[in-house]
Amino acid sequence: MNNISIKIAGPAGFGIKVTGQILAKVFLRLGADVFAYTEYPSLIRGGHNTYQIDISDTDVSSPSEKTDILIAFTSEALSKEINNINNEAIVICDEKITLDSRLRENDKVVMAPLVEIAKNAGGELMKNTVALGLLLKILNLPLEKANEVLADTFGNKGEVAEQNKKALKEGYEWTLKHLNTKTLKHLNIFLNSLKLLKDKNNDGLLITGNQACALGAIAAGCQIYSAYPMTPATEILHYLEAKQKITNMIIHQGEDEIAVIHSALGASFAGARTACGTSGGGFALMTEGLSLAGQLELPIVIFEVMRPGPATGLPTWTEQGDLSFVLTAGHGDFPRAVLAPGNPADCFKLTQTAFNIADKYQIPVFVLSDKFLGESAYSISAEIFDKIELIDRGRIIKSLKQLNTKTLKSDTSEIFARYKLENDGVSWRTIPGVDNGEHMCSSTEHNENGLRCGEYICNSDEHNEVGFSDEVNEVRKKMVDKRQQKLIELQKKIPLPKIYGPADAEMTLVCWGSMLGPCLDSIKIQEYKNKKINVLHFSYIYPLPNSLDKFLKEFKKLVLVENNKTAQFGKLIRQEIGLEIKDKILKYDGRPIWKEEIIREIEKLKN
Amino acid sequence: MSSQKFTPQFYTTSYLPTWCPGCGDFGILAAIKNALSELQISPHSIVIVYGIGCAGNMNNNIKCYAFHSLHGRTLPVAVGVKLANKNLKVITVAGDGDYYGEGGNHFLHTARYNADILSIVCNNRLFSLTTGQSSPTSEIGMISKTTPYGEIKQPLNPIALSLAAGATFVARGAAFEIPHLTDLIKQGLEHKGFAHIDVFQQCVTFNKTQTVEWYKEKIYKLEEAGHDTNNFKAALDKSLETEKLPIGVFYETEKPSYEDGFEQLQGKPLVEQKTNYAKEELMKEFM
Numbered sequence A: 001m002n003n004i005s006i007k008i009a010g011p012a013g014f015g016i017k018v019t020g021q022i023l024a025k026v027f028l029r030l031g032a033d034v035f036a037y038t039e040y041p042s043l044i045r046g047g048h049n050t051y052q053i054d055i056s057d058t059d060v061s062s063p064s065e066k067t068d069i070l071i072a073f074t075s076e077a078l079s080k081e082i083n084n085i086n087n088e089a090i091v092i093c094d095e096k097i098t099l100d101s102r103l104r105e106n107d108k109v110v111m112a113p114l115v116e117i118a119k120n121a122g123g124e125l126m127k128n129t130v131a132l133g134l135l136l137k138i139l140n141l142p143l144e145k146a147n148e149v150l151a152d153t154f155g156n157k158g159e160v161a162e163q164n165k166k167a168l169k170e171g172y173e174w175t176l177k178h179l180n181t182k183t184l185k186h187l188n189i190f191l192n193s194l195k196l197l198k199d200k201n202n203d204g205l206l207i208t209g210n211q212a213c214a215l216g217a218i219a220a221g222c223q224i225y226s227a228y229p230m231t232p233a234t235e236i237l238h239y240l241e242a243k244q245k246i247t248n249m250i251i252h253q254g255e256d257e258i259a260v261i262h263s264a265l266g267a268s269f270a271g272a273r274t275a276c277g278t279s280g281g282g283f284a285l286m287t288e289g290l291s292l293a294g295q296l297e298l299p300i301v302i303f304e305v306m307r308p309g310p311a312t313g314l315p316t317w318t319e320q321g322d323l324s325f326v327l328t329a330g331h332g333d334f335p336r337a338v339l340a341p342g343n344p345a346d347c348f349k350l351t352q353t354a355f356n357i358a359d360k361y362q363i364p365v366f367v368l369s370d371k372f373l374g375e376s377a378y379s380i381s382a383e384i385f386d387k388i389e390l391i392d393r394g395r396i397i398k399s400l401k402q403l404n405t406k407t408l409k410s411d412t413s414e415i416f417a418r419y420k421l422e423n424d425g426v427s428w429r430t431i432p433g434v435d436n437g438e439h440m441c442s443s444t445e446h447n448e449n450g451l452r453c454g455e456y457i458c459n460s461d462e463h464n465e466v467g468f469s470d471e472v473n474e475v476r477k478k479m480v481d482k483r484q485q486k487l488i489e490l491q492k493k494i495p496l497p498k499i500y501g502p503a504d505a506e507m508t509l510v511c512w513g514s515m516l517g518p519c520l521d522s523i524k525i526q527e528y529k530n531k532k533i534n535v536l537h538f539s540y541i542y543p544l545p546n547s548l549d550k551f552l553k554e555f556k557k558l559v560l561v562e563n564n565k566t567a568q569f570g571k572l573i574r575q576e577i578g579l580e581i582k583d584k585i586l587k588y589d590g591r592p593i594w595k596e597e598i599i600r601e602i603e604k605l606k607n
Numbered sequence B: 001m002s003s004q005k006f007t008p009q010f011y012t013t014s015y016l017p018t019w020c021p022g023c024g025d026f027g028i029l030a031a032i033k034n035a036l037s038e039l040q041i042s043p044h045s046i047v048i049v050y051g052i053g054c055a056g057n058m059n060n061n062i063k064c065y066a067f068h069s070l071h072g073r074t075l076p077v078a079v080g081v082k083l084a085n086k087n088l089k090v091i092t093v094a095g096d097g098d099y100y101g102e103g104g105n106h107f108l109h110t111a112r113y114n115a116d117i118l119s120i121v122c123n124n125r126l127f128s129l130t131t132g133q134s135s136p137t138s139e140i141g142m143i144s145k146t147t148p149y150g151e152i153k154q155p156l157n158p159i160a161l162s163l164a165a166g167a168t169f170v171a172r173g174a175a176f177e178i179p180h181l182t183d184l185i186k187q188g189l190e191h192k193g194f195a196h197i198d199v200f201q202q203c204v205t206f207n208k209t210q211t212v213e214w215y216k217e218k219i220y221k222l223e224e225a226g227h228d229t230n231n232f233k234a235a236l237d238k239s240l241e242t243e244k245l246p247i248g249v250f251y252e253t254e255k256p257s258y259e260d261g262f263e264q265l266q267g268k269p270l271v272e273q274k275t276n277y278a279k280e281e282l283m284k285e286f287m
């Protein structure tokens, strides 16, 4: 794997992200595989923001621990990043900033009049575009691609577009005039790797996990998305809000997360495909609604995009710390499903699956991701987004005609039983407006047909309902069993985790959700050393597949990789199948696990 | 009346109410069924979202699509129902503890959204299902299980709050004035936007202070007092009266409802529409 890592660093408000995105797209359009990772504190101005782009000739799905090229806009940015650059790195900064004494002799520092050139082009703000131009020439990349992306970003006409174009060109020319790129050691390696790109087709898209989840929801026919802003889940809300005129979705920003989930449930009851989304803190508020969904047997999809807790924690950083919470949230026993995609392709696919599971089993389903997956941009093939799963709304009755053709009538003698005890635990449900299916969606315990003394005639316009409050012991027991049966049925359908890498591995990295990328990239580093390591990735977290215990016995040595302190997934495995994975690589400093770290930890485990 | 398809009895389920004899909730139940009948609203197009409490226990008693939600959560559920299917008549029924206490935030905001929902609050000034504790509308000095030495917190003013929050139909009724309450509910149902009816409800078991007799001495009807229901300031003034207690419509006005603000909902209700996955168009920005 040939890899270059470029980082842009500076305070918030310097346009770090926009510049990074433009550069990432230039590489994408050149046919490269790109991974873009951002770090930023929870503030609007100042602080230390970075946008890191890893470019590769093969799949890349995680950031490198250290970068080869650093663009630092301020002295502070430079000193904060100085320990994160590789040996012989290229450092680009403005000529006026104070250099850090920790720079090594063989680091190539390019001090350019970024601000001055930007001012000439139209304004200091464009120093990032100047730096971009400068870098493009250093890497010997054509200007056209960058101009294309600039035009897509700032438009074709107008002052801003013109100025940026000028800034880009002048940056480029500065390198041409002032820099002997031949003296840049290591550059040849970069350039060689870039040459490889030329053979690749470029139908690539650069997309974040959050965006892919949002697209998955649209493709799944989700009609209402209900949310309250909370980083790092907010991008889903922003995206869907912005697209509502195209998608025809209703996006509801509720007054708090309690309202958000209850509105989603109201809409689900009324027959709409519905989702809500938040991060851990907001989900804490949703838990009573989750329990309500369990009792009402209403389908709902919940996006939980994790960030480090407890409490407000680290709002803009990453962790897989809410798994245990999501698994047990909500009072009482009721079934749920938890899916954790490993990359945007998975986000798109599993989100659609989540909606189908929710409808089919009439249960709440989680799509569990985190800041790392949610906000990092991955390059993936556009074809992924052609793969649409057939929408399965499950046992839903939307018209009187449909109701009459169901077997309900004969089974229950003219009574529509919303919570009828079917063998698989899933009952038919009607939706309001259907004039023969009035029922009560009751959060207190209800009996099966509730209408022992009811007078409901199926064929007429007038009807009785089901779901009367009932506290009889047998009814209670049957209802609990009915609901739990759905989990048993679902479990039969859950696929085994996916194996990546050699089949006959000596060691297997066990991971879930977003840690797929770092694990995959780490075994690629290892490939060169011919180590027999593979990756076992779980995206179906709960319920776990039936034959998992047997399946896991086939592996020689399991090493658990999780982005949290207490190995929450490891605990789940132990709880469900009694297997303890003793060797663990755990990280919980708000950053994802770097592939290099995984290798170092593996080496330690071997000793 | 006999020619009507939906008589009040039509909305009656086989499940008998579980309230104490003499409970004000009987009167509210009757008024709701009367109003539905008088407007001839078919049960399948009604969704009533119930809270938790004695009032919420009405969930078993009206034939329609019922959603028995959680304590305090009737309104957000109702908002979701309405967004999904704007053609439904959406009503909430909850107690004062549920609606003004646990659900207070939802009350303020749903009023502000002006969602097309009718809220009926069975206000007995106590938590009754939990056997008599102080509620947000208990008067200072009220003796209850949680205020054995008398309530020391101020009660909130539901009508003034509702007006301030932006409700577009604000009324007060009494559980023992059934024809009057029926009329208010009818008006609330016909109102487009957020309608809020606070109902004086006697709790014969736990509230020995605000009894029917106590109320009867204090109440008077706004419509008989020449109150102008389009005058916001006059409505606010009326809401602040404490010696005599006005019932009737305090305020009504026309404003676009929340659902109507969505371009997507100008035609069919959402449940009858399809989400459009316009792949080509959506992909452009990621290239």
Ligand SMILES: Cc1ncc(C[n+]2csc(CCOP(=O)(O)OP(=O)(O)O)c2C)c(N)n1
Binding pocket: B052, B053, B054, B055, B056, B071, B094, B095, B096, B097, B098, B099, B122, B124, B126, B127, B128, B129, B130, B135
């Ligand atoms: C979240 C939650 N907290 C507390 C309760 C217990 N609880 C049930 S009913 C009730 C109070 C009911 O009072 P109110 O809403 O005024 O209705 P009422 O019984 O007076 O009609 C409470 C506190 C609950 N069910 N859920």
Ligand code: SF4
Binding pocket: B018, B019, B020, B022, B023, B024, B025, B054, B055, B124, B128, B129, B202, B203, B204, B205, B206
């Ligand atoms: S306790 Fe009070 S509110 Fe509850 S049913 Fe009895 S009288 Fe009605």
